[in-house]
Amino acid sequence: MAEPATLGTVAAVDAIKERTGGVGYLEGPRGGRPRRVLTAHNVVLYGTLLVIAAYFLLPLWVMLVTSFKTMDEIRQGNIFAPPTEFTIFPWIKAWAQACTGINCDGLSRGFWNSVYILVPSVVVSIAVASVSGYTLANWRFKGSEAIFTILILGAFIPYQVMIYPIAILLGKVGLFGSLWGLVVVHTIFGMPLNVLLFRNYFSSVPEELFKAARVDGAGFWGIFFRIMLPMSLPIFVVSMIIQITGIWNDFLFGVIYTSNERYPMTVQLNNIVNSVQGTKEYNVNMAATLLTGLVPLAVYFASGKLFVRGIAAGAVKG
Amino acid sequence: MAVTHPAEVAAPDAARVRRPSRLLRNIPAKIASIPMVLIALVIFVGCTAWTVFYSFTKSGMLPRLQFVGLDQYDRLWSTPKWWTSIENLAIYGVLSMILTMALGFFLATLLDRKVRGEDVFRTIFLYPFALSFIVTGLAWQWILNPEFGIQAVVRSLGWEGFSFDPLHSRELVIYGILIAGIWQGTGLVMCIMLAGLRGIDEDIWKAARVDGIPTWKTYTHVVIPMMRPVFVTTLVLVASGVIKLYDLVKAQTDGGPGGASEVPAKYVMDSMFGAQNLGQGFAASTMMLLSVVIILIPWAYLEFGGKKRG
Amino acid sequence: MLAPNTSVSIRDLTLQFGAVQVLQTLNLDIRDGEFLVLLGSSGCGKSTLLNCIAGLLEPTDGQIFIKGRNVTWLEPSERGIGMVFQSYALYPQMTVRGNLSFGLRNARVPKAEIESRVARAAKVLQIEPLLDRKPAALSGGQRQRVAIGRALVRDVDVFLFDEPLSNLDAKLRADLRVELKRLHHSLDNTMIYVTHDQVEAMTLADRIAIMRNGRIMQLGTPDEIYNRPQNRYVADFIGSPSMNFVEGHLERGTFHGADLQLALDGYRFGAPQVADRPAIIGIRPEHVATGPLVDSAPIRGEVTAELVEPMGSDTLVWAQLAGKPFRIRMDGQARVSPGDRLPIGIDPAKASLFDAKTEERL
Numbered sequence: 008m009a010e011p012a013t014l015g016t017v018a019a020v021d022a023i024k025e026r027t028g029g030v031g032y033l034e035g036p037r038g039g040r041p042r043r044v045l046t047a048h049n050v051v052l053y054g055t056l057l058v059i060a061a062y063f064l065l066p067l068w069v070m071l072v073t074s075f076k077t078m079d080e081i082r083q084g085n086i087f088a089p090p091t092e093f094t095i096f097p098w099i100k101a102w103a104q105a106c107t108g109i110n111c112d113g114l115s116r117g118f119w120n121s122v123y124i125l126v127p128s129v130v131v132s133i134a135v136a137s138v139s140g141y142t143l144a145n146w147r148f149k150g151s152e153a154i155f156t157i158l159i160l161g162a163f164i165p166y167q168v169m170i171y172p173i174a175i176l177l178g179k180v181g182l183f184g185s186l187w188g189l190v191v192v193h194t195i196f197g198m199p200l201n202v203l204l205f206r207n208y209f210s211s212v213p214e215e216l217f218k219a220a221r222v223d224g225a226g227f228w229g230i231f232f233r234i235m236l237p238m239s240l241p242i243f244v245v246s247m248i249i250q251i252t253g254i255w256n257d258f259l260f261g262v263i264y265t266s267n268e269r270y271p272m273t274v275q276l277n278n279i280v281n282s283v284q285g286t287k288e289y290n291v292n293m294a295a296t297l298l299t300g301l302v303p304l305a306v307y308f309a310s311g312k313l314f315v316r317g318i319a320a321g322a323v324k325g
Numbered sequence: 326m327a328v329t330h331p332a333e334v335a336a337p338d339a340a341r342v343r344r345p346s347r348l349l350r351n352i353p354a355k356i357a358s359i360p361m362v363l364i365a366l367v368i369f370v371g372c373t374a375w376t377v378f379y380s381f382t383k384s385g386m387l388p389r390l391q392f393v394g395l396d397q398y399d400r401l402w403s404t405p406k407w408w409t410s411i412e413n414l415a416i417y418g419v420l421s422m423i424l425t426m427a428l429g430f431f432l433a434t435l436l437d438r439k440v441r442g443e444d445v446f447r448t449i450f451l452y453p454f455a456l457s458f459i460v461t462g463l464a465w466q467w468i469l470n471p472e473f474g475i476q477a478v479v480r481s482l483g484w485e486g487f488s489f490d491p492l493h494s495r496e497l498v499i500y501g502i503l504i505a506g507i508w509q510g511t512g513l514v515m516c517i518m519l520a521g522l523r524g525i526d527e528d529i530w531k532a533a534r535v536d537g538i539p540t541w542k543t544y545t546h547v548v549i550p551m552m553r554p555v556f557v558t559t560l561v562l563v564a565s566g567v568i569k570l571y572d573l574v575k576a577q578t579d580g581g582p583g584g585a586s587e588v589p590a591k592y593v594m595d596s597m598f599g600a601q602n603l604g605q606g607f608a609a610s611t612m613m614l615l616s617v618v619i620i621l622i623p624w625a626y627l628e629f630g631g632k633k634r635g
Numbered sequence: 636m637l638a639p640n641t642s643v644s645i646r647d648l649t650l651q652f653g654a655v656q657v658l659q660t661l662n663l664d665i666r667d668g669e670f671l672v673l674l675g676s677s678g679c680g681k682s683t684l685l686n687c688i689a690g691l692l693e694p695t696d697g698q699i700f701i702k703g704r705n706v707t708w709l710e711p712s713e714r715g716i717g718m719v720f721q722s723y724a725l726y727p728q729m730t731v732r733g734n735l736s737f738g739l740r741n742a743r744v745p746k747a748e749i750e751s752r753v754a755r756a757a758k759v760l761q762i763e764p765l766l767d768r769k770p771a772a773l774s775g776g777q778r779q780r781v782a783i784g785r786a787l788v789r790d791v792d793v794f795l796f797d798e799p800l801s802n803l804d805a806k807l808r809a810d811l812r813v814e815l816k817r818l819h820h821s822l823d824n825t826m827i828y829v830t831h832d833q834v835e836a837m838t839l840a841d842r843i844a845i846m847r848n849g850r851i852m853q854l855g856t857p858d859e860i861y862n863r864p865q866n867r868y869v870a871d872f873i874g875s876p877s878m879n880f881v882e883g884h885l886e887r888g889t890f891h892g893a894d895l896q897l898a899l900d901g902y903r904f905g906a907p908q909v910a911d912r913p914a915i916i917g918i919r920p921e922h923v924a925t926g927p928l929v930d931s932a933p934i935r936g937e938v939t940a941e942l943v944e945p946m947g948s949d950t951l952v953w954a955q956l957a958g959k960p961f962r963i964r965m966d967g968q969a970r971v972s973p974g975d976r977l978p979i980g981i982d983p984a985k986a987s988l989f990d991a992k993t994e995e996r997l
Contacts, residue, residue, distance in 0.1 A: 052435060052438060052440065053440075055435060056435055056436075056440065056446055059428075059432065059450070060446060060449045060450070062508070063449050063450055063452070063453065063508065063512075064449060065468070066453075066461075066464040066465065066468060066508065067452075067464075069464070069467065069468055070464050070467070073467065081473060082473075085477075085478050085481060086467070086468070086470075086473050086474055086477070086478060087478060135360050135361070138357050138360075139357075139358065139360065139361035141357075142354055142357055142358045142361065143361075146351055146354035146358075148351070148354065148355065148358070149347075151358070154358075154361060154362055154365045154366075157365040157366070157369050157370060158361070158364070158365050158369065160369070160621075161364075161365065161368070161369035162565070163561075163565045163617050163621055164369060164373055164614060164617065165568055165569055165590065165610060165613040165614060165617060166569065166590075167571075167589075167590050167593040167594065167606075167609075167610040167613060168372070168373050168376050168377075168610045168611070168613065168614050169368060169369070169372040169373060169376065170597070171376060171388075171597060171603065171606070171607070172371070172372035172375040172376060173368065173372055175388075176367075176372075194360075194364075195364050195368050198361070198364050202361070226353060227351065227353035227354045227357065228353055252455050255457070256456070256457030256458070256459075256460075257457075258457065258458065258459050258571075258572040258575070258576075259571060259572065259594075263598070273457050273459045273460075273572075276459055276460070276463070277459050277463075277575065277576050280463050280466075280576075281576070281579060289467060289470075289473065292463065292467070293464075293467060296460050296463045296464060299457070299459070299460055300455075300456045300457070300460040303455045303456060303457070304452065304455055304456065306455070307451075307452055307455035308448070308452075311444075311448075312444075314451075314455070315447065315451065315516050
């Protein structure tokens, strides 16, 4: 399949070689006219981009510099200025000592809660969504398109509409307030986007491959695990990125479906920063905020183009 | 000589095999789709219907099956806090749709001009989207802090009379939240728009250049009309996100000052879990659902109704 | 009763998608060891029929027998078939060896047995050096060989081919065609082969079934299909350049059309008595005698060349006959210019006569 293209390229190079006596490319300038770097057009273009980039970077900068300042310096200085007296104490305090209510063991509690929520939620939600997407793409049954439509429409239903009855259902099966209850909730609300993602991906796998596997005697799970899965690593990565950032960033479900002891990091962060007791320690607050943003930012910077691909794929077709 | 192969000679009619029951075919596929079917029917359909149903009851601390007709809605629409929520959502919704769409498309066209360092710029514009609304809200709460933030910095530069304290002004607070919302959401719009722009056949650009059409005119007359579906889809996405607005307000202002930045999602949460007035929560969330339906129906009509006719 | 040497037998097969009848009560018997080609233009139902035989599509009604066994509702893997696809459909993440053995592993064949079968298939198809490569590292021809090998290792009764050569370039296609024919001679399996390419059909087939709108228009040997097409559709479909048709009517054994009169001496009518009626006569461009051969033809005339298309081995001359364009295929060496008067001869024994209304052969 890729072969004709390769052959074509080789043939083209050969023709050029003949004409130029084996150099492999034509002498002289190729491509467009050489561009001057400093045109009025470029100055405006890059100037605009830089100004907007500054607006986007500003909050990150402010958070960073604030989190390394002492409270004295914050009271006197300019929030945009870098710290004159560099301190990492706010970070330590945010991680290990900041108080929410009676607990004063810092954000670390929320961090680990979030990790315990994140790992099973990501695994379960992706497992369910990928198998569902595979069923919808390759094993359609009567009404499967209707189910798919409902799932997609489900993405648009405000969560507030479903929160309360879900809480009742979770209570009935004894999962309310437990870690696994939250895993179920994240699986439910991760379905629309991830099922769409997987369904579209599996639909793009040539149908003949699926037919060949059936002739070869592979069944539902055989085709899924031995043919489809090895081919779909990229889409699993995309789905993982979406789920990790989404679940880590969740606030609403954490507040509703868990109890004080199990609050995820976002909830605990909000409680620390917006607590009305005591004097405000802005440096600690900003360190805590950055700590909470660290996991999704790390995922974002590490995944690069896949993150973009994930949201674009989900959004354009959604 | 007639050789007979009893096993191989079959009278077709005698050997006719009935179609096996459809229910028994592809059992693993059916078992595997149980979670999906349950989520779709029990949660998305069932729970939504449950809430709508109970919004006509006199539920208070607990759901109660005592019908009161439209009483909850009467009460809802005569509550000032609900009206504030709706006004805020309207302002925030309209402006954030216009601004994120405009800025997102503008950024996408800039990046589509074969910019050097496109990846770096894209990374910068999109990173806020990876952050939670809580982080976003707290960051902007700090920047807009009147004692230390932008207001203080400008004043310290000698402009003593400068006043910029949106988070503590009843009139301006929603715009303060808007600034943060745009910061968080524009990158997403830019990315979708960029994907849309990249999806346009390069020959269209070549043809426009051969015809001597200036770049801006190519955008307004060719590219934007071609991107119509992308615009519509993005708008629907942004709109459905706007209705869910909750975390950002919770973190940045917690509805303050004095309830001036309440939004419907927060009204629902407060009614259900704070005031223990479930009926109000159900009625308010049903209104949210209704507004989503109002957004979705014209979109579905444009997207799917148009295709069938064309 | 099915004949004892029947390999695949299709009875009243019907397939509907909504209101669309894709297959219309189709009946077909394929002999043991036969190479049957299903030929037709796209949308005629040929691939659908093949997918039904494979078990990849459920028919709406009707029965399918393979080796006397009713397989209508069996899984594809239980039918004793192997299938080769247009896009090869090799599993990209598996090596060639993995691709070949996948079906056997699913059937839990013992390891040693798998190895010997893979080795044998690889030898037959001359892909032994490629066994540990991934499909991406293979050329199109090699991929197609592996795809055939995948059917080969499973020791199946029937091979199904779904346009297997369509993705290859012209030269490779011709080579693989010859190889397929050789393979069929050495294996003696039943092969059912779907294509839209009439050259493939004519060269490979023992019998050809020409399909249109979910029906079989004619089932016959390549010779029958070419020389005695049963209806106008088949006559028109087979042959390139296609057959010339002249409309007119049949009157006491003579065909009258516009200024043309052809006494049909030597034409083999399908029935002893054929009543006079409106009719269409079809004459293949290559059956028009030119040059010295004209003198030996039973009917002679003269036309004016209007357009000449030299094609190397042949020359195609466009003229007019009975007011309609008329193609004549001449030798590649023939020197004809537009405007030349061209003597031609026609042998009615080689012509085809159709009822103008039913378009069936007379």
